[in-house]
Amino acid sequence: MSRTAHRAARGGRRQVFATLLLTMVAFVGTASAPAHAANGTPGQRETVCADSLFVRTEPLGAWMGTLYRPQTFDVERIQGGWAYGFAYGNINRKGWVQDGWFC
Numbered sequence: 001m002s003r004t005a006h007r008a009a010r011g012g013r014r015q016v017f018a019t020l021l022l023t024m025v026a027f028v029g030t031a032s033a034p035a036h037a038a039n040g041t042p043g044q045r046e047t048v049c050a051d052s053l054f055v056r057t058e059p060l061g062a063w064m065g066t067l068y069r070p071q072t073f074d075v076e077r078i079q080g081g082w083a084y085g086f087a088y089g090n091i092n093r094k095g096w097v098q099d100g101w102f103c
Contacts, residue, residue, distance in 0.1 A: 042077050043075070045073070046102035049069060050069060055067060055096070059081075071090075074088070
């Protein structure tokens with residue numbers, strides 16, 4: 001193979017590699033994206049969209065338990081990025097969760 005042909009082949013392999021790498025990055029970015037989470041609505045029983053969601057005694061308070069996807073939370077009110085209500089599932093009592101993690 002001539003020197004020119006060798007350089008052309010090497011440049012072609014680089015282009016294929018770059019294209020493959022960009023495709024993989026784009027796929028991983030979309031494949032690992034979390035489900036579309038939403039804020040809670042007072043008066044609604046919301047489904048937890050996060051893998052896990054801590055239930056606390058107050059905003060940033062002591063941990064009471066953990067809700068897991070697709071357990072539910074009955075939102076009574078929203079305050080400063082936190083939702084207060086009843087945590088169903090294995091907790092079954094009232095507490096606070098971070099808002100924005102519902103489906």
